[in-house]
Every structure is written in structure tokens, then in C-alpha cells.
Amino acid sequence: MSAPQIQIVPSVLPADFSRLGDECQALEKAGVDRIQWDVMDGVFVPNLTFGPDVIAACRPLVDVPFEAHLMVVEPDELLPRYVEAGCELxxxxxxxCRHLHRTLGLIRDLGASPAVALNPATPAVAVQHVLDLVDEILVMTVNPGFGGQDYIATMEPKVREVRQMIELSGRDIDLEVDGGIGPSTVAGAAAAGANVFIAGSALFRDPEGQAHAVSEIRALAEAARG
Incomplete structure (x- = not known):
């Protein structure tokens, strides 16, 4: 199996919500691989963010793919709306998810790519029996709910464990990390086996601009992978 492609995916949580369309266009211009929408319901996590109509309004403005990270307690009921809004993953x-197999199957049936996320305290074994159903696994490197948190370096052994599970499965599954990813942390996550990197604050706060941040994080990830 060939080495998976390094992908840089910004979260729009740090964006100016009054001009989300412009922000998406700027991210596309900066060279990102896709854009992540952190969907929070105020129940599963202590925050409230993007409904499908907001995402749908931005979808025609860019060509880069969208992914929705559903931090919600009843995802099955919301899945069709986010697919209709233009989220490919x-x-x-x-x-x-009470019935994780069923939920992942529903995503596939809706025509989108299914992925599953693990909170920091959730062991890797939680996804061992759904590897045949997913296109991506997300290992959270912060506790979900807010942007700008510090990277939890002790998640790197779990990233490594999930990468080993993927390799044993023989399937082409991306391994994503989300939380505190930036120039000082991306190398550790990449060396552990991640190939998709969610970056929020690091992109929006780079004094040299978003294109510089995307290029720098990508280069550091590539170098760490060897």
C-alpha cells in the first residue's frame, strides 16, 4: 500500500462568521485540500455552531471539498441535511452513535464518505470493527467543543495504534488528527501515522498569511513522515 497523501484541512471555527463565504474563498486560494465544518449541538459538546443552511450558502462559492465533523448526540437525523448542504465527507x-455500523452505512447510502471520530479518552479499539465501513478515522488531539486548545501529545501512541490497524485491514483509510495542530505539533502527529491535519488557529493567526501556514504545515508533515 502506498503512503497516504498528506492533506491540510482548515477548520472554519476561527473564521469571521459575518463573512464565511469570503473566508472559504481565501482558504481555497491558500491551497487547502478541503474545508472542515465543526458542527456542534450544545449537548454533545458545550458549544453551538453551523447549521446546514449556513454551509449550503457557502458551497457554491468554492470548488474545494467540504467535510462535516458532527459533534452531535443524534447524528442519524441530521445526516441527510449535511449531505444536501454539500458535505462530501x-x-x-x-x-x-448507539449503532455505529448503521450510522456509517447510512452515510454511505446517502452518497457521502463515512468517517468516525474518537475523543481523547476513547480507546482505539472502538473503531476496530468498523474499518470495513469507513474512509477516514479521526483521532481527536483535544477534547472537542472549542478551537484554540493545546495539543495533547499523549494521543500520538493512539494515532500509531490506529495506523497499524488500518495497515492490517489492507484498506485505503485516511487518518486525521484534529486539535492544536500547527508548526510545533504536526511533526509528532505525522510521525505517528496521521496524514490528514485539521488546522484552525495556526492558519488564521499566521502573520505571513494562510498560504504560508498551509505550505509550512504540509512541508513539516512530509518531512516527519520521511
């Missing part, structure tokens, strides 16, 4: 949390 839907991430659900293992902790939020």
Missing part, C-alpha cells in the same frame, strides 16, 4: 463520533 461526514464524521460522526463513536461515543454518540
Amino acid at each position: 461526514l464524521i460522526v463520533h463513536a461515543e454518540a
Whole structure:
């Protein structure tokens, strides 16, 4: 199996919500691989963010793919709306799904790519029996709910464990990390086996601009992978 492609995916949580369309266009111009929408319901996590109509309004403005990270307690009911809004990849949390197989199958049936996320305290084994159903696994490197948190370096052994599970499965599954990813942390996550990197604050706060941040994080990830 060839090495998976390094992908840089910004979260729009740090964006100016009054001009989300412009922000998406700027991110596309900066060279990102896709854009992540952190969907929070105020129940599964202590925050409230993007409904499908907001995402749908931005969808025609860019060509870059969208993914929805559904941090919600009842994802099955919301899945069709986010697919209709233009999200090609839907991430659900293992902790939020009563019947994870069924939820991932529903995402596939809706025509989107299924993915599953693990909170920091959730062991890697939670996804061991759904590897045949997913296109991506997300290992959270912060506790979900807010942007700008510090990277939890002790998640790197779990990233490594999930990468080993993927390799044993023989399937082409991306491994994503989300939380505190930037120039000082991306190398550790990449060396552990991640190939998709969610970056929020690091992109929006780079004094040299978003294109510089995307290029720098991508280069550091590539170098760490060897």
C-alpha cells in the first residue's frame, strides 16, 4: 500500500462568521485540500455552531471539498441535511452513535464518505470493527467543543495504534488528527501515522498569511513522515 497523501484541512471555527463565504474563498486560494465544518449541538459538546443552511450558502462559492465533523448526540437525523448542504465527507463520533455500523452505512447510502471520530479518552479499539465501513478515522488531539486548545501529545501512541490497524485491514483509510495542530505539533502527529491535519488557529493567526501556514504545515508533515 502506498503512503497516504498528506492533506491540510482548515477548520472554519476561527473564521469571521459575518463573512464565511469570503473566508472559504481565501482558504481555497491558500491551497487547502478541503474545508472542515465543526458542527456542534450544545449537548454533545458545550458549544453551538453551523447549521446546514449556513454551509449550503457557502458551497457554491468554492470548488474545494467540504467535510462535516458532527459533534452531535443524534447524528442519524441530521445526516441527510449535511449531505444536501454539500458535505462530501461526514464524521460522526463513536461515543454518540448507539449503532455505529448503521450510522456509517447510512452515510454511505446517502452518497457521502463515512468517517468516525474518537475523543481523547476513547480507546482505539472502538473503531476496530468498523474499518470495513469507513474512509477516514479521526483521532481527536483535544477534547472537542472549542478551537484554540493545546495539543495533547499523549494521543500520538493512539494515532500509531490506529495506523497499524488500518495497515492490517489492507484498506485505503485516511487518518486525521484534529486539535492544536500547527508548526510545533504536526511533526509528532505525522510521525505517528496521521496524514490528514485539521488546522484552525495556526492558519488564521499566521502573520505571513494562510498560504504560508498551509505550505509550512504540509512541508513539516512530509518531512516527519520521511
